Amino acid sequence: MTTAHQERPLAVLVGVQLPGVDDVEHAADLAELGRLVHTLGFEVIATVSQRRSALAAAAVLGEGKLKELAEITGGSGVVPSGAPERKNKARARRAAEGGEDEDDGELLGDEGDEEDDGGAASDGAEQRAARRATVVAVDHDISPSQARNLERATGAQVLDRAGVIIEIFHRHARSREAKLEVEIARLNYVAPRLRETGGGGDRQRGGIGGKGAGESALELDRRKIRDRIAELKQELASIQREQSTRRALRQGQRRVALVGYTNAGKSSLMRALTGSEVLVADKLFATLDTTVRALHPEVRPRVLVSDTVGFIKKLPHDLVASFRSTLDEALEASLLLYVADASDPTFRDQLGVTRSVLSEIGASEVPSRLLLNKVDRLSEDERDALRLEFPEATLLSAKTPADVAALREAIIAYFEASMVEAELLLPYAKQSLIGEIYENARVLSEEYGDDGGRLSVRAHPAALDRLRSLLAR
């Protein structure tokens, strides 16, 4: 556990303001990258930003800015001549030197690990350079050769935005499924960034071994990574089959999913609504697994609430693909609660990202409500302004019990309104289904005759369909 606050290793942010990105958006993007890097356990000491029409092909920044950056990291500030250029990526990577390579399959060394107690003893040299940033985080996706050149010019480790996010996911994954998904994304990310290490190829994680005849260490490493990905995908597929069976069992149940940008307060609402102990943390991507719990105190038929993985701008493609299955959970909900952190000045953009990712996975058809959370941080005037701007939304705070109680009532009322009354015939031979009926419908009356039970119920149409099909079998 973290004891007295130890000094965090230092990082510097790099951002290029591309045409079409205004100052506010650029600043917000960098601030978000700063929070991501902070979540990884670093202290951000500086930001180097430059307006350019495109990222510089060699090392993202122009010459002057590169020097400025190198002053913060203690590097030379120049890309050594003869350093790999972008022309031929394969050749470039092969040309890269071996010695100090960090290709151990981790995107970062241990130093930035937030779970580490930070007590890794530094040697004298490190102490002298104590105020120097050891990590450069670039707010764009950069090519492996750009990363390489930046590393050479700065003497620091370089991570791009995708790398930072993948590393956070890697550390926060808890369930077997999330771990597999992240590992696949991570290997996909690492593979093109592997460099010839002059025999050091066996340092890859996941049992990546020595050289085979006729193959360079690099080719072998890549092939092993592909094999490993295939293996992981198989394991994932079997877990997902089990899960879809479990999901099928829940079909027809009344389900609400909390969706939204990372750190919006989904898990906090989940806790408050269900009395569960899901993780709440002021970290980005605290939650990577979908959790499903019943609304508490329980209602009949019960309502299930799911907490889901948060979204972020420019989510790396590999991760979007990986977390699709987790988000399928949201697709199966009868009601989506979009949670936004109304105290964050950029929440409108965040909401846009949430909507576009959900519509990509086909969830825009699912009925939804907008929850503007964390209003305890806003003044009365600010709340009034939000009410005008979002007349349909519910303003609330996960920390205010009365707000949570009102939300619970609103959820119940929503389902109540969509419930219909119907009559179900329960033959004596099917008596075992009585539990299922009570679970999924509110039984208003029960009458038994020669042919079985005649139950008058109130239930959601989907639940009725499902019960009827069970009864007809």
Ligand SMILES: Nc1nc2c(ncn2[C@@H]2O[C@H](COP(=O)(O)OP(=O)(O)OP(=O)(O)O)[C@@H](O)[C@H]2O)c(=O)[nH]1
């Ligand atoms: N002041 C205030 N803080 C809140 C509120 N809701 C959540 N928080 C805080 O916001 C931070 C993030 O909350 P979480 O519930 O973990 O957010 P999340 O949406 O689950 O985030 P991810 O799992 O990272 O996607 C925590 O520090 C919470 O205590 C609220 O209504 N008011």
Ligand SMILES: [Mg+2]
């Ligand atoms: Mg969460």
